Amino acid sequence: MGDEDDIPMLVGEDDEDETIPELVKVEDKPRVPLTILTGYLGAGKTTLLNYILKEQHNKKIAVILNEFGEGSSMEKSLSIGHEGDLFEEWLELRNGCLCCSVKDKGVKAIENLMRKRGKFDYILLETTGLADPGPIASIFWMDRQLGSDLYLDGIITVLDAKYAEKNLNEKKPEGVVNEAVKQVALADLLIINKTDLVDETQLKAVTDLVSTINGSAHMVYTQRCRIDLNKLLDLHAYDKFDNDLFERSLSTRFFDGASHLDQRVQTVTVEVEGSMSPSSMDYFIDVLLWDRSLTNSAGEPVNIYRMKGIVSMIAESQRFMLQVVQQLYELEPIGYWEIDSPRTCKFVLIGENLEQEKIDDLLRTCVTLSSEFS
Numbered sequence: 001m002g003d004e005d006d007i008p009m010l011v012g013e014d015d016e017d018e019t020i021p022e023l024v025k026v027e028d029k030p031r032v033p034l035t036i037l038t039g040y041l042g043a044g045k046t047t048l049l050n051y052i053l054k055e056q057h058n059k060k061i062a063v064i065l066n067e068f069g070e071g072s073s074m075e076k077s078l079s080i081g082h083e084g085d086l087f088e089e090w091l092e093l094r095n096g097c098l099c100c101s102v103k104d105k106g107v108k109a110i111e112n113l114m115r116k117r118g119k120f121d122y123i124l125l126e127t128t129g130l131a132d133p134g135p136i137a138s139i140f141w142m143d144r145q146l147g148s149d150l151y152l153d154g155i156i157t158v159l160d161a162k163y164a165e166k167n168l169n170e171k172k173p174e175g176v177v178n179e180a181v182k183q184v185a186l187a188d189l190l191i192i193n194k195t196d197l198v199d200e201t202q203l204k205a206v207t208d209l210v211s212t213i214n215g216s217a218h219m220v221y222t223q224r225c226r227i228d229l230n231k232l233l234d235l236h237a238y239d240k241f242d243n244d245l246f247e248r249s250l251s252t253r254f255f256d257g258a259s260h261l262d263q264r265v266q267t268v269t270v271e272v273e274g275s276m277s278p279s280s281m282d283y284f285i286d287v288l289l290w291d292r293s294l295t296n297s298a299g300e301p302v303n304i305y306r307m308k309g310i311v312s313m314i315a316e317s318q319r320f321m322l323q324v325v326q327q328l329y330e331l332e333p334i335g336y337w338e339i340d341s342p343r344t345c346k347f348v349l350i351g352e353n354l355e356q357e358k359i360d361d362l363l364r365t366c367v368t369l370s371s372e373f374s
């Protein structure tokens with residue numbers, strides 16, 4: 001490891017001509033983190049990838065480009081990364097847009113590749129500027145039980161400091177998502193790039209807008225996407241709950257800027273003392289994710305993009321972590337409550353038509369319901 005000449009070559013999954021190195025036993029391999037890289041057209045995604053691949057590091061990083069288009073037009077993606085000289089070919093996902101392809105296809109392609117080429121330490125997947133990262137994230141966020149070689153580490157969104165505001169405020173027809181907003185909403189790390197092109201006032205305006213949409217992502221400012229790799233890789237956004245970020249979003253939730261913005265997508269944080277029962281948890285999930293019976297005061301339905309939480313369950317000494325993306329969720333034990341520490345349930349929700357009071361009420365109902373069982 002660490003020998004750059006030894007970086008595996010990326011090839012298409014059905015590339016039969018290549019000699020196949022001995023198979024690595026799947027069970028023995030630690031799972032490989034995959035980071036999804038999004039950002040509006042021209043924000044700096046490719047600049048970031050090139051920077052990452054050129055940085056000195058000891059990781060074998062595979063880069064996958066999820067381009068639109070089909071057949072030969074995809075070969076053009078080969079041109080990127082020449083200077084870095086760290087990889088030789090791009091993996092092609094043959095039927096074009098990854099999010100439209102069969103769920104398993106992307107995952108299988110990468111797994112086959114690792115079997116042929118030996119394992120990578122890290123995988124970066126660049127989406128096109130117009131992609132909604134939600135469906136792509138759900139493809140890679142798989143149940144541990146499926147025994148995948150990969151796990152989703154997080155979503156990174158690059159923003160153009162000069163044009164982000166314009167892109168984020170662009171009105172779309174009713175029912176159509178603004179991809180730029182969705183990319184910000186789903187980010188675990190927000191890179192506000194091209195700070196050389198704006199003054200302080202503009203930078204503050206972008207920061208305020210972006211943190212209203214997503215109050216629970218780390219945020220960094222860059223020029224040419226130069227960022228410490230430790231801040232970028234191994235975020236563990238889907239298997240850890242970052243309490244510092246939670247506290248921060250709690251403290252900024254009434255911040256002034258928010259109320260002036262006509263922003264349908266935003267972050268709401270709630271915390272209620274008490275515990276939930278399995279059935280009240282089911283109810284909470286059902287109302288928010290599937291049934292969508294909760295609305296804002298104008299009667300518009302809540303639509304959750306992303307949610308995380310730490311939950312106290314009745315009669316359980318372990319703490320549970322809730323993770324949600326799109327309509328998928330996972331509730332898993334992570335460590336134990338300290339004896340005599342107050343039991344609470346806390347959540348960060350990001351999505352459309354969220355209102356603090358409504359979410360507070362819903363959570364209180366669920367926690368009150370549970371206390372009847374205790």
Ligand SMILES: Nc1nc2c(ncn2[C@@H]2O[C@H](COP(=O)(O)OP(=O)(O)OP(=O)(O)O)[C@@H](O)[C@H]2O)c(=O)[nH]1
Pocket residue numbers: 039040041042043044045046047048128129193194195196197222223224225
């Ligand atoms: N002024 C300035 N230009 C930058 C910065 N970062 C990147 N650029 C330039 O912005 C342009 C777009 O950057 P890319 O990295 O290609 O952006 P992208 O997100 O990959 O673009 P698409 O793949 O087309 O969506 C390029 O000309 C970059 O050189 C920056 O910090 N400041």
Ligand SMILES: [Zn+2]
Pocket residue numbers: 045046047
């Ligand atoms: Zn690009």
